[in-house]
Amino acid sequence: MTTPPLLETSNLTIRFGGVTAVNSVDFSLKETELRCLIGPNGAGKSTFFKLLTGQLRPSEGHVKLRGEDISGSLPHEIARRGVGIKTQVPNVFNAMTVEENLWIAARHKHTPAFASDLAEEILTQLRLTGIAKREVGQLAHGQRQWVEIGTVLAGEPELILLDEPAAGMTHEEVERTAELILEINRKRALIVVEHDMQFIKMIAKTVTVLHQGSVLIEEDVATVLQDPRVRDVYLGKGLAA
Amino acid sequence: MDIAIIVGLDVISGIASLVLISAGLAVIFGMMKIINLAHGEFLMLGAYATVLSVSAGVNIWLAMLVIAPVFVGLVGVIVERCLIQFLYGRLVDTMLATWGLSLVIVGGTTMLFGNTIVGVASPLGGFSVGEYQSSLYTPFLAVMAILVMTGVWAVMRYTRAGLIARAVMQNPDMAATLGVNPARVYMATFGAGAAISGLAGGLLAPVAGVVPTMGAAYIAKAFITVVGGGTSILWGLITASGLFGFINQIAAFFTTPVFGEVILFIAAVVLIRMLPTGISGKFFKGRL
Amino acid sequence: MQKLNEMRVALICAVIAAAGVIAAPYYIDLFQIMQLTVFAAMAVLALSLGFIWGYGGILSFGQTSFFGLGAYAYAVAAINFGDSTGAIVMAILIPVIFAALLGYFMIYGGVSDVYLGVITLTVSLILFNLVNSTAGDFYKIGDARLGGFNGMPAIPTFNMPGDPGYILSPEQAWTVTGLALIVVYIGLRVLIASTFGRIIIAIRENETRAALLGYDPRFYKLLTFMIGGAIAGFAGALYVNWGAFVSPTIFALGLSAQIIIWVIIGGRGTLIGPVIGCLLMQWMVTAIGGQQALDANFILGAILIVFVLLVPKGIAPTVVDLVKSRLPKAKSDTANSNAKVKA
Numbered sequence: 001m002t003t004p005p006l007l008e009t010s011n012l013t014i015r016f017g018g019v020t021a022v023n024s025v026d027f028s029l030k031e032t033e034l035r036c037l038i039g040p041n042g043a044g045k046s047t048f049f050k051l052l053t054g055q056l057r058p059s060e061g062h063v064k065l066r067g068e069d070i071s072g073s074l075p076h077e078i079a080r081r082g083v084g085i086k087t088q089v090p091n092v093f094n095a096m097t098v099e100e101n102l103w104i105a106a107r108h109k110h111t112p113a114f115a116s117d118l119a120e121e122i123l124t125q126l127r128l129t130g131i132a133k134r135e136v137g138q139l140a141h142g143q144r145q146w147v148e149i150g151t152v153l154a155g156e157p158e159l160i161l162l163d164e165p166a167a168g169m170t171h172e173e174v175e176r177t178a179e180l181i182l183e184i185n186r187k188r189a190l191i192v193v194e195h196d197m198q199f200i201k202m203i204a205k206t207v208t209v210l211h212q213g214s215v216l217i218e219e220d221v222a223t224v225l226q227d228p229r230v231r232d233v234y235l236g237k238g239l240a241a
Numbered sequence: 242m243d244i245a246i247i248v249g250l251d252v253i254s255g256i257a258s259l260v261l262i263s264a265g266l267a268v269i270f271g272m273m274k275i276i277n278l279a280h281g282e283f284l285m286l287g288a289y290a291t292v293l294s295v296s297a298g299v300n301i302w303l304a305m306l307v308i309a310p311v312f313v314g315l316v317g318v319i320v321e322r323c324l325i326q327f328l329y330g331r332l333v334d335t336m337l338a339t340w341g342l343s344l345v346i347v348g349g350t351t352m353l354f355g356n357t358i359v360g361v362a363s364p365l366g367g368f369s370v371g372e373y374q375s376s377l378y379t380p381f382l383a384v385m386a387i388l389v390m391t392g393v394w395a396v397m398r399y400t401r402a403g404l405i406a407r408a409v410m411q412n413p414d415m416a417a418t419l420g421v422n423p424a425r426v427y428m429a430t431f432g433a434g435a436a437i438s439g440l441a442g443g444l445l446a447p448v449a450g451v452v453p454t455m456g457a458a459y460i461a462k463a464f465i466t467v468v469g470g471g472t473s474i475l476w477g478l479i480t481a482s483g484l485f486g487f488i489n490q491i492a493a494f495f496t497t498p499v500f501g502e503v504i505l506f507i508a509a510v511v512l513i514r515m516l517p518t519g520i521s522g523k524f525f526k527g528r529l
Numbered sequence: 530m531q532k533l534n535e536m537r538v539a540l541i542c543a544v545i546a547a548a549g550v551i552a553a554p555y556y557i558d559l560f561q562i563m564q565l566t567v568f569a570a571m572a573v574l575a576l577s578l579g580f581i582w583g584y585g586g587i588l589s590f591g592q593t594s595f596f597g598l599g600a601y602a603y604a605v606a607a608i609n610f611g612d613s614t615g616a617i618v619m620a621i622l623i624p625v626i627f628a629a630l631l632g633y634f635m636i637y638g639g640v641s642d643v644y645l646g647v648i649t650l651t652v653s654l655i656l657f658n659l660v661n662s663t664a665g666d667f668y669k670i671g672d673a674r675l676g677g678f679n680g681m682p683a684i685p686t687f688n689m690p691g692d693p694g695y696i697l698s699p700e701q702a703w704t705v706t707g708l709a710l711i712v713v714y715i716g717l718r719v720l721i722a723s724t725f726g727r728i729i730i731a732i733r734e735n736e737t738r739a740a741l742l743g744y745d746p747r748f749y750k751l752l753t754f755m756i757g758g759a760i761a762g763f764a765g766a767l768y769v770n771w772g773a774f775v776s777p778t779i780f781a782l783g784l785s786a787q788i789i790i791w792v793i794i795g796g797r798g799t800l801i802g803p804v805i806g807c808l809l810m811q812w813m814v815t816a817i818g819g820q821q822a823l824d825a826n827f828i829l830g831a832i833l834i835v836f837v838l839l840v841p842k843g844i845a846p847t848v849v850d851l852v853k854s855r856l857p858k859a860k861s862d863t864a865n866s867n868a869k870v871k872a
Contacts, residue, residue: 327838341832342830345831348828503659514633
């Protein structure tokens with residue numbers, strides 16, 4: 001028997017009222033793979049992430065992590081199985097300092113002292129040492145994004161989901177984020193949702209395109225970017241807007 | 242056989258009184274998602290309005306059916322303008338403020354009228370089933386409960402105000418873009434809910450000991466009914482009153498009224514574990 | 530480092546307070562000592578809500594349920610055991626079990642804040658009605674008659690552990706109650722500074738994020754709710770020890786509202802705030818009790834409304850904010866400010 005993929009969804013579907021936000025998605029991710037997920041607004045990317053993390057329950061279909069069915073598990077149970085997510089809107093502990101945010105994330109698996117060391121390490125890695133004692137609620141949007149990425153890393157997940165990690169960042173920050181993602185990817189699998197095509201080109205190998213809740217195409221980055229259907233989807237969105 | 246009829250009447254009157262004491266609360270909860278903790282005091286004010294009007298020589302039907310709801314409805318509008326409107330969107334703070342209001346009304350009524358029981362005689366006689374006696378007032382309350390429900394339904398279904406109310410219930414932001422001022426809708430809702438509570442209080446006056454603290458005797462059941470029913474005003478109220486009224490009366494029949502209330506509460510808590518948004522949150526989502 | 534300093538300051542304050550508690554009977558007359566004893570018991574109750582609301586983000590409208598259950602559990606156990614030590618344990622245990630059951634259904638059911646408030650309030654209303662209806666010989670637990678609306682008189686007060694013959698004097702009872710308040714305060718400070726404390730604050734700040742990091746918010750909230758129940762139950766035992774009497778009015782709505790008022794006035798997210806709010810209000814209610822013109826409920830209600838509308842953060846945090854804005858360089862090492870969400 002071959003080992004099952006790290007993540008596998010089959011016929012994954014969710015409906016809200018009459019709207020099918022994610023429609024029969026079959027998706028598979030290998031260990032330490034880096035996958036980019038793109039698609040116009042409303043394509044179902046964030047909803048797809050919420051189904052993977054247990055924030056939403058699928059109407060139909062399954063999510064499997066290393067062959068084990070996790071559809072219907074609660075967010076904390078899925079997190080304990082090694083899935084970490086940076087959500088689209090910064091999702092942090094506002095009344096706590098940067099250091100404390102990372103510490104809480106690391107503390108789940110480690111002793112207090114080790115968690116402090118790990119938090120320290122990530123602060124250095126993300127160049128956040130200067131603002132370690134600041135309250136997160138008082139930081140700029142971009143900085144809070146970094147803090148959230150830090151908390152995700154501190155939880156030491158094996159699969160990391162990043163929802164628009166480069167949004168609202170300066171060009172320099174975007175480049176640093178890309179470097180960071182490639183560095184993380186040496187050990188861990190990632191799925192990255194992003195709009196910024198320049199950013200995608202910096203990091204992507206395989207790209208999955210979602211459109212109206214379904215997988216439109218899944219190919220290597222060069223093929224996807226030249227595919228006329230992808231252009232249509234994005235242009236169509238441009239015309240509609 | 243006679244006993245079965247009496248128990249049956251008991252169950253019907255139990256359900257009817259749940260509908261009456263909870264309807265005003267349910268209207269405000271359904272529309273504004275807040276629980277009015279001064280609800281018991283609105284009932285009490287309705288009862289006082291009735292008792293005082295009757296002792297001033299007013300006809301009891303006029304006092305119960307007109308003066309009580311109009312007076313408490315006005316109180317509701319004033320409360321909404323002076324207190325609730327400053328706390329829109331702060332659900333828990335609104336509840337705390339209405340709790341404060343509840344204490345203020347109890348304290349104020351005590352200062353004005355003293356802490357003694359007043360009352361009015363029941364305007365209807367009794368009837369007998371075999372060897373059992375019952376009051377005609379019981380079926381009258383059941384009819385009033387049906388009338389209140391029908392009234393709420395008709396207003397929501399057939400009037401412009403009801404249409405606007407339903408729109409705000411579904412989506413306050415959307416309603417605002419259609420030129421409806423949610424603030425005015427909330428004011429009207431709060432007033433209407435208070436008026437219904439006042440009517441219920443007036444109807445209770447002949448069968449309850451009217452004291453400033455009388456509200457506390459009813460609110461536990463009203464809270465359970467509304468929380469169990471969820472935010473659909475009519476469906477939540479009807480299903481929860483039916484279920485809980487039945488459980489309460491049967492349990493009370495075999496034990497004591499107090500244990501009936503305890504069993505009612507346990508049933509409600511178990512229900513909430515399974516349906517955290519109440520019966521209507523699960524089965525009648527988005528309906529009246 | 531700063532945290533160590535804060536802990537040290539808190540410890541020094543606690544030692545000074547403890548010395549004050551022990552010295553008080555030598556300087557204050559018995560009547561006032563009795564007064565202080567009930568204030569301290571109520572302050573423990575204030576801490577129970579201050580903890581679950583201010584740190585756990587759980588607003589229980591019926592904290593009197595646990596207070597009253599603790600008081601009745603103590604009364605029944607003390608009468609049956611003939612010794613107060615086991616009775617105090619029961620006064621903590623019974624409310625904890627009750628909090629676990631009630632909390633399980635509410636918290637694991639995932640009800641909203643509004644529902645949680647209403648349900649906890651309803652519990653206290655129903656307990657009031659239930660205990661009120663237990664008059665008569667039928668309602669006996671062992672040797673203890675519950676007494677319905679008449680309450681239970683002549684409840685044995687605290688004795689020296691292991692020596693039921695040695696009943697504590699009112700002065701000694703004060704010392705025990707005053708020290709109990711300090712111990713509960715310090716205990717909660719330590720708890721809040723611990724990993725558990727940080728996790729519950731994290732959950733209060735952002736429940737979704739905490740869950741996505743692998744913490745089960747329901748579990749931690751339930752535990753917080755149970756700790757609050759334990760402290761409130763303990764306060765119930767202290768209260769009965771003061772008056773040797775308990776009646777169903779202990780479950781009354783007015784007291785439920787008062788507890789919330791103490792915490793609102795003092796300020797959420799601090800521990801010293803609720804204690805100060807409680808002492809202030811107790812003192813004021815005692816003062817109002819003497820006159821007839823204004824009804825106590827009326828004043829309590831008015832205070833609640835004014836604070837919700839105008840000072841929603843409470844006195845302690847507002848004062849801290851004021852001091853901080855006036856004196857930007859000042860060391861804010863006071864007990865007030867370091868209790869403020871310094872996880």
